[in-house]
Amino acid sequence: MSEKTLTLETPHRTAGGLVATGVSAWFGERKVLDRVDLVMEPGRVTALIGPSGCGKSTFLRILNRMHEMIPTASLAGEVALDGEDIYGPGRRLTEVRRRIGMVFQKPNPFPTMSIYDNVTSGLKLSGMRVPDKDALVEQCLRRAGLWNEVNKRLKAPGGALSGGQQQRLCIARSLAVSPEVLLMDEPCSALDPTSTRRIEETIGELAAEVTIVIVTHNMQQAQRVSDTCAFFLAEQDTPGHIVEAGPTTDVFERPADPRTADYVNGRFG
Numbered sequence: 422m423s424e425k426t427l428t429l430e431t432p433h434r435t436a437g438g439l440v441a442t443g444v445s446a447w448f449g450e451r452k453v454l455d456r457v458d459l460v461m462e463p464g465r466v467t468a469l470i471g472p473s474g475c476g477k478s479t480f481l482r483i484l485n486r487m488h489e490m491i492p493t494a495s496l497a498g499e500v501a502l503d504g505e506d507i508y509g510p511g512r513r514l515t516e517v518r519r520r521i522g523m524v525f526q527k528p529n530p531f532p533t534m535s536i537y538d539n540v541t542s543g544l545k546l547s548g549m550r551v552p553d554k555d556a557l558v559e560q561c562l563r564r565a566g567l568w569n570e571v572n573k574r575l576k577a578p579g580g581a582l583s584g585g586q587q588q589r590l591c592i593a594r595s596l597a598v599s600p601e602v603l604l605m606d607e608p609c610s611a612l613d614p615t616s617t618r619r620i621e622e623t624i625g626e627l628a629a630e631v632t633i634v635i636v637t638h639n640m641q642q643a644q645r646v647s648d649t650c651a652f653f654l655a656e657q658d659t660p661g662h663i664v665e666a667g668p669t670t671d672v673f674e675r676p677a678d679p680r681t682a683d684y685v686n687g688r689f690g
């Protein structure tokens with residue numbers, strides 16, 4: 422049975438759904454996203470695709486309130502996690518970031534910190550108390566598909582791992598605080614094909630438990646890992662918007678818009 426089939430047959434999670442409504446974004450005066458609506462279903466993988474500069478990363482950063490860290494940045498619209506606006510009054514930033522984790526393009530473990538401590542490093546920040554840290558570390562490393570490779574050297578520094586292992590360590594670190602959503606910004610772009618495969622397997626295994634939103638430039642990867650796909654485009658200095666979103670097979674095999682067909686078939690971008 423393929424991983425994809427496994428994902429689809431696994432009972433659907435009902436928590437961890439993200440819904441973006443009318444999301445626009447600016448850097449200074451410049452509008453870079455225009456009224457993006459997207460439903461990211463619980464326990465599914467949503468891929469964001471589109472040419473460079475169309476606003477995919479900006480949109481992803483809006484989903485866990487990282488966009489507001491840039492001084493010139495502003496936004497409009499709503500992002501709801503399980504029906505609650507993550508930008509609503511009284512919502513705590515640390516709580517939003519705990520529930521909606523992020524894995525970046527370049528693996529960024531703490532290089533001199535041990536593998537073990539890397540995994541548990543987010544707990545303090547989130548104010549989480551864990552009765553059995555050893556069990557949590559093992560569970561997170563297993564879920565990230567790294568346990569078998571590192572269980573004999575948990576005290577070794579995170580920086581001593583290969584790039585692909587470091588990225589899986591970052592995934593394990595994100596999982597330690599029990600997020601409902603994991604955002605991934607081109608998580609394989611710095612990795613070789615074997616490590617890429619391994620991360621894709623990990624995504625397939627996690628998908629039933631965690632809602633995943635992944636930005637990727639790799640069309641094959643989008644097809645391999647995602648259930649839903651959203652095609653972003655910024656045409657001739659206009660802000661980025663979604664041209665088309667839907668089941669990944671439809672977007673790739675029966676796109677409704679000719680621009681989507683051109684992009685997924687490699688005719689531009």
Ligand SMILES: Nc1ncnc2c1ncn2[C@@H]1O[C@H](COP(=O)(O)OP(=O)(O)OP(=O)(O)O)[C@@H](O)[C@H]1O
Binds near residue numbers: 474477479
């Ligand atoms: N910190 C920033 N300050 C000003 N403009 C920015 C900033 N970050 C991104 N932009 C601009 O916002 C637009 C969208 O960028 P974004 O990185 O979201 O696109 P992207 O689709 O993720 O691109 P890529 O695929 O190349 O990563 C681009 O025009 C970019 O130049």
